[in-house]
Amino acid sequence: QKEVEQNSGPLSVPEGAIASLNCTYSDRGSQSFFWYRQYSGKSPELIMFIYSNGDKEDGRFTAQLNKASQYVSLLIRDSQPSDSATYLCAWGSGNQFYFGTGTSLTVIP
Amino acid sequence: GAGVSQTPSNKVTEKGKYVELRCDPISGHTALYWYRQSLGQGPEFLIYFQGTGAADDSGLPNDRFFAVRPEGSVSTLKIQRTERGDSAVYLCASSVRSKIPGQGSPGANVLTFGAGSRLTVL
Numbered sequence: 001q002k003e004v005e006q007n008s009g010p011l012s013v014p015e016g017a018i019a020s021l022n023c024t025y026s027d028r029g030s031q032s033f034f035w036y037r038q039y040s041g042k043s044p045e046l047i048m049f050i051y052s053n054g055d056k057e058d059g060r061f062t063a064q065l066n067k068a069s070q071y072v073s074l075l076i077r078d079s080q081p082s083d084s085a086t087y088l089c090a091w092g093s094g095n096q097f098y099f100g101t102g103t104s105l106t107v108i109p
Numbered sequence: 110g111a112g113v114s115q116t117p118s119n120k121v122t123e124k125g126k127y128v129e130l131r132c133d134p135i136s137g138h139t140a141l142y143w144y145r146q147s148l149g150q151g152p153e154f155l156i157y158f159q160g161t162g163a164a165d166d167s168g169l170p171n172d173r174f175f176a177v178r179p180e181g182s183v184s185t186l187k188i189q190r191t192e193r194g195d196s197a198v199y200l201c202a203s204s205v206r207s208k209i210p211g212q213g214s215p216g217a218n219v220l221t222f223g224a225g226s227r228l229t230v231l
Contacts, residue, residue: 004151032218043200043222044152088151092218096165097142099151 006089006100014108019076021103023089026070032092033065033072038102039085047074047087079107111135113223115201121229122191130186130226134203141184142220143176144200152200158184191230198225 003026013019021035032051036044050056050063050072062075072091076083086102114133122128134141140159144152154168161181169175173191178184188195202220 006151034219043225044220045222046219049219090151096154096157096168097220098154099144101149101151 004100010104012106019079021074024071034090035074036088037085081107115223119227128188132184132201138203140204142202146198193230196230198227200225
């Protein structure tokens with residue numbers, strides 16, 4: 001069964017701290033991995049994607065992929081109150097994208 | 110258009126009624142997806158179109174759900190004999206993609222979502 005497991009949280013961090021979000025997946029055939037941010041009442045928006053083992057950095061965001069351990073994580077440095085949202089991880093295989101249930105993040109001013 | 114457009118944004122209907130939800134993808138995007146998202150859950154795959162044809166409809170929960178994309182652009186999700194359990198936000202997404210995610214340009218496999226259609230069945 002193709003599953004994506006996320007710690008549903010909620011996760012609270014103080015402003016300026018590092019927020020760490022984690023996701024594990026079940027299908028070793030997974031090829032592309034995505035992090036989406038979803039504000040309450042809004043649709044998901046892409047933060048970044050990763051397809052190679054290792055780290056990928058984009059501004060304050062770093063995605064980390066470990067295919068051997070089947071996990072992908074997202075680090076948010078210098079967290080801001082505007083980062084408060086639900087973060088969805090997803091992976092792609094075949095012609096489908098599978099989403100986790102999301103992790104709710106609150107950044108406390 | 111500039112983004113994925115979904116109408117209506119909100120739909121309230123009574124149990125047993127028929128509803129249609131429309132999605133207008135980003136111009137030029139050949140792939141179109143429908144997802145359903147319930148409160149506190151991640152998006153659940155329903156159906157995927159490549160061009161005019163439904164390439165994968167394995168996520169449709171039952172035969173009350175049907176979707177079309179007759180001209181390879183706008184898509185309509187149709188729900189017959191609605192039930193209270195159908196209440197959710199229905200998300201449409203489009204992308205320009207290769208046949209298999211992860212091969213070719215990964216950037217081509219990114220989903221761009223519309224704002225969603227919130228369906229409430231009373």
